[in-house]
Amino acid sequence: THFGYQEVPFEEKASRVADVFHSVAARYDVMNDLMSLGIHRYWKRLTIERAAVRKGHQVLDIAGGTGDLALPFAQRVGTEGRVVLADINESMLRVGREKLLDQGVGGNVEYVQANAECLPFPDNHFHCITIAFGLRNVTDKDAALRSMARVLRPGGRLLILEFSKPLHQILSRVYDEYSFKVLPRIGEWVAGDADSYRYLAESIRMHPDQETLKSMMESAGLERVDYTNLTGGIVALHRGIKL
Numbered sequence: 001t002h003f004g005y006q007e008v009p010f011e012e013k014a015s016r017v018a019d020v021f022h023s024v025a026a027r028y029d030v031m032n033d034l035m036s037l038g039i040h041r042y043w044k045r046l047t048i049e050r051a052a053v054r055k056g057h058q059v060l061d062i063a064g065g066t067g068d069l070a071l072p073f074a075q076r077v078g079t080e081g082r083v084v085l086a087d088i089n090e091s092m093l094r095v096g097r098e099k100l101l102d103q104g105v106g107g108n109v110e111y112v113q114a115n116a117e118c119l120p121f122p123d124n125h126f127h128c129i130t131i132a133f134g135l136r137n138v139t140d141k142d143a144a145l146r147s148m149a150r151v152l153r154p155g156g157r158l159l160i161l162e163f164s165k166p167l168h169q170i171l172s173r174v175y176d177e178y179s180f181k182v183l184p185r186i187g188e189w190v191a192g193d194a195d196s197y198r199y200l201a202e203s204i205r206m207h208p209d210q211e212t213l214k215s216m217m218e219s220a221g222l223e224r225v226d227y228t229n230l231t232g233g234i235v236a237l238h239r240g241i242k243l
């Protein structure tokens with residue numbers, strides 16, 4: 001690429017992603033606040049609102065990491081409901097589990113190590129599935145979307161919060177500078193790990209844009225798919241329903 005970073009070969013992607021998240025797990029939350037200047041909290045709050053999770057619901061947060069979405073969902077579904085916090089990476093799951101336990105949340109949450117591409121859950125099960133900043137790390141995104149559609153129950157909704165394509169060129173340039181120059185440096189200072197954050201910047205740039213992701217969701221069988229641009233399209237929140 002013109003920034004001089006090596007692209008990760010396709011077959012290496014999965015193990016590269018694993019290394020990155022083992023490496024950042026312990027510092028993940030503080031890095032998120034630092035690197036997004038706290039804005040990720042607002043993006044997640046909107047996702048939680050749109051999820052419209054209610055008492056008794058079955059909710060899956062896949063690639064749920066340290067549990068930023070699972071925590072409020074667990075408070076909403078009550079004792080009759082259940083939240084599954086699933087992630088492919090056990091270091092991230094462990095940090096998430098500790099955080100939820102610290103907050104006094106536990107009885108209605110299950111922690112599952114799972115790959116989004118082949119979810120180990122029954123068909124037509126969940127009222128709501130969320131994946132926040134996770135899909136771009138998945139190797140076979142179409143397989144992941146089909147798998148999510150399969151375990152969603154009819155009438156259930158899928159919400160995808162992910163980096164997307166900035167709407168304006170100036171914003172796009174500033175953002176590129178920020179993610180390729182500033183982010184790896186913050187990663188170096190705070191986590192002693194610039195490479196992981198370089199990978200993250202690269203994975204953001206390669207991710208499908210708003211309309212592409214929308215049609216991928218439709219191909220996976222989701223309906224009434226729409227999206228909302230957040231922070232000038234740096235992030236988009238996609239939503240689809242299984243009918």
Ligand code: SAM
Pocket residue numbers: 017021062063064065066067068086087088089092114115116117131132133134137138139
């Ligand atoms: N959802 C959390 C959040 O918004 O703070 C964590 C997002 S973190 C940037 C991405 C997460 O995706 C990591 O915890 C990583 O382990 C997980 N992940 C990567 N590939 C995955 C896959 N194929 N299946 C499930 N989780 C995956």
